[in-house]
Amino acid sequence: MKASIRDVDVAGKRVLVREDLNVPLKDGRVTDETRIEASAPTLKELARRHARVIVTSHLGRPKGAPNPEFSLEPVAERLAARVGLPVSFARDCVGKAAQDAVDALQPGHLVLLENVRFHAEEEKNDAGFARALAGLGEVYCNDAFAASHRAHASVVGVAGYLPAYAGDLMLAELHALHRALDEPRRPLVAIVGGAKVSTKAGVLRHLLPRVDSLIVCGAMANTFFAARGIQMGSSLVEPEAFDEARNxxxxxxxxxxLPVDGVVAREMKPGQETRTVAMDAVEDGWRVLDVGPKTRELYARRLRDAGTIVWNGPPGVFEIPEFAAGTRALGEAIASTAAYSLVGGGDTAAAVEQLGLGPFSHVSTGGGATLEYMEGKELPGVAVLKDEK
Known part of the structure; x- marks a missing residue:
């Protein structure tokens, strides 16, 4: 495990904290505070211990130049509300504006720097930019698990110039993934869904020798059936992934x-006529958009005695009410077990939030980072942190 920032004497020190505050904005207002809420414990604890807390993050894809649409300024207000302390805002993350804001920072106070992606050097992991960021702090803390699959300057580069530690959220994510995948209580059941086999091929290959059951759902399952030569109507399939599915x-x-029945419709939009059919009986012009009742029952039986459950990818188009029943039933089945349950980030976390599902042992904040860990890859932003002694 990685060394914790809690083990460092931070009183009076400038602590540069990388958080993932990449939250959705509409008309200059934050519309989902999940990631802000997740970052709060580390920041509150550092402030309580009288650190001078300098927060960095990216937001969106501003293409390496300042763009008011992607400013972190609206986030500062919501971060202050979550942390329960004032948060000042610096209009740049390097240079005079950043340095002046840091110089004015008192122990126990926080400043949020402007979007690191307003500089093209961030995504290039430019050494000069990383050095400039690191120059603002005395200690580095990576709490942005969700960004740690990216070798960017604020995630990886700064660790070359400052002692680098893990924050509370980072450690919680690593502990949950380690417990679920590396030292699971058996039986271990993995549920892998989503649209394409190609995007989850590495996950499937890595999980196969480790799991006791592998539930494949979502549009991915269509490709498995099509690879057997079964007609799937107008359902999404990936002919180029047939060999991978067969393997x-x-x-x-x-x-x-695999699913035994599915809910089908002619179009993927609300208000459609739906039917429930066997997976080998999908007619032309119809597409599978959710799992059917027999499949929901099958999942519940498979999950009932699990010791550990890892869920990454919804079984249906949960955003549309007509195709949300499978995701709801699966979430309820997982929550009803005594298993240790890890919910992968991205679409799965969004489904859990939207449908009000749970409780689960851990809901990851990571999308791509969680996937890469599940593929067995080392995350660059984790690798650069000090190891626990």
């Missing part, structure tokens, strides 16, 4: 659980 099915054997 997974061959290696998985009895571990693999």
């Amino acid at each position: 997974v099915e061959r290696q998985a054997g009895a571990k693999l659980v």
